[in-house]
Amino acid sequence: MVKFIKNKEEIITAYICVLPWILGLGIFIIGPIIASFIFSFMDYSVVLAPRFVGLDNYKKMLVSDPLFWKSLYNTLYMTVIGVPLNIILSLSVALLLNQRLKGEAFFRTIFYLPSIVPQVAMSLLWMWILNPQVGLINYLLSLIGIEGPMWLASEKWAKPAFIIMGLWGIGGNMVIFLAGLQNVPQHLYDAATVDGANTWQKFRYVTLPMLSPTIFFVLIMGIIGTLQIFTQAYIMTAGGPMDATLFYVYHLFNKAFRDFHMGYASAMAWFLFIIIFIATTINLKLAPRWVYYESE
């Protein structure tokens, strides 16, 4: 066995070297996390001294803030509908682009490209695409005789519009799925072929199980990411129309940085943490039923 640490002096030197990082982690990450937990039990408006209010913030949040529930609903809507759609579509594209055909690299680039566009630029672009009068989507719909909806101006269609826009950025997940597909051993397909499996059976009984850890990862990251959705709504709709796109983090942002209810906002942040924690735990608990790890 190699002995890494020689003497005390080296230990001290090592600690001095990592000190900036430890300080940064403590001051800028762990510190605020602890502070936000404490503030969630306080009435705190930044400039005035915080006042302890017990569970008031949590009570107010759950009982007397209709926008809290509305924003939670909006966010869960995006998660429940948006995340599975995103996975299905990015997996499908990955499967198509895994066919070892001519121009494969070109198409992979094309599909990946949108996901490197910054959120702000993407939002501005999609405001044009989604414009009901002059936008591309409604124009295309009109070609097949459908009168497109009002998208971002409509309470009903604003969230679906965001989901569609999100599907434009499947490139990131697609790349992850492609990597996963490369890892499916060819001999399993060969064996399946020998056993007389058709394409669907190969997909269902070979590809999907072998890909399940990747799907699991993408699912968890997708849920966490979508629960924190903010930028698009901030830029494109300001939470409207009729709070249809007031997402959880946006409501939190309004409470914290517009009304200066830092205590309340902290409570919201911790509640979101609990939601994410529960969602992830459920996923982890369910995982053994469908996620297959080769090493097991």
Place this chain on the structure above:
Amino acid sequence: MERYLKVLVVSILFIFFVVTFTILSSASKRTLEVWAPGGKVWEDTYQEFQKTHPDIELKFVPLTGGFDERKQKLLSAVAGGVPPDVMWVDRFEVSQWAAFDTLTPLNRYIPKYKVSPSQYIRQTWDEAIFPWDNQLYALPWQTDDRLIFWNKDIFKEAGLNPDKFPVTWEEQLELNKKLTKFDDKGNVTRIGFAVVEGLGANGGEWVLGWANGGEYMTARSTKVTLNHPKLVETLDWLVKMTDASGGVEKAAAFKGTWGIEVQAPFFVGKIAAMINGNWTFESIARYAPNLNFGVAPIYRRDIYKKEKKLVPITFSGGHAFAIPKGARNPDDAFEFIRWITGINGTRAYRNASIAFSKSMDRPWAPIIFAYQAANKESLEALAEQPVTQAIKDGVKLSFDLMAYTRFRDRSPAALLMQREFLGHARDEALYHKKTPKQALDDATKAIQAELDRLLDEWEKRTGKKLR
């Protein structure tokens, strides 16, 4: 061990130097840290201050980012105990800053520096007073107001008298119906009379509420009266107006096709008439100098209905300069805000902005200063500008209307009120989710709850009783 010591010694020495340097540099001169807008015109103005005040070292930090971001920066600085000496604030937020105990009351400086409220437009001065303690917390710098603008060519084309804008709400609704246009698919291609904020108008809601005799809060801002019957009636009319131009969804979709500058909807005939701010004059001069437009005040509907008399009403916002609590150099800070809002500062700003416009080969039109005497000079300067008579007359009208202007009720819940009345509650009515009455009742309850919370806190802290 030796290496460890070396690192330690070097770090200690470094910290020692930084600290000493900071102390020395701050002690040697009377520095004044100012957080305010940047850009050529402002920087020229600050330079003029520096020239006339050589004993003060002006440290200027440009405020960047949007409304929210600027506020967060100032708030963190004040909370962290390192506020600037002077900061630029939106005047209608002064009460919020004051309620949070973040600003220095200015009353004690007024006699010493020979500042008098009468030098400023009364409403702008009053807006900087926090109604709960009646202290002045900022000096007003600039202001604005709202008028009706209309496109005379479109009026002529529709067979209307281009020189007269209808006065009653019934006539205006008719006008809106008549001038709003749709394409064969039912999309809006022109709004007849834009009165709703964000859908072609600016400040319409506030001014129309007052025009109708509505009040948003009680005099000392302790009670929200947003569900005032006259305001409910106003919102009801706004809903009718919006429905007349295709409904809010179609109007919002139409808005997505608008451009800016030379492509602005009013300049290209996508809006036939609108309630908008006096800054529109400069835009017209710059982007649509040949626009055949008319301009008129908004009139008090309540008075007109009773006495058939035309009494104008308008709405002003604007900015001010304040001294944060804990500023290290409050005396020089007051000298700075007195200077910059006063005759010399406004003159420096005007000269700089005229010079800047000239250097960019743009026409110039004045903003409205809070300082009364400054506006006389602005109009004189405008007379020499190569802009049309219509613009000159319009600017003159916007200046004269200041006598009739009102400002949003001052309260720490002002921003919430704005979000409800120009946003959430209004939209509930525009989208027909609630009746105007229901929407405003609910909003009143929500704002009052927030206001009560702030009042409780404030009364407890100051020991004063307002209710």
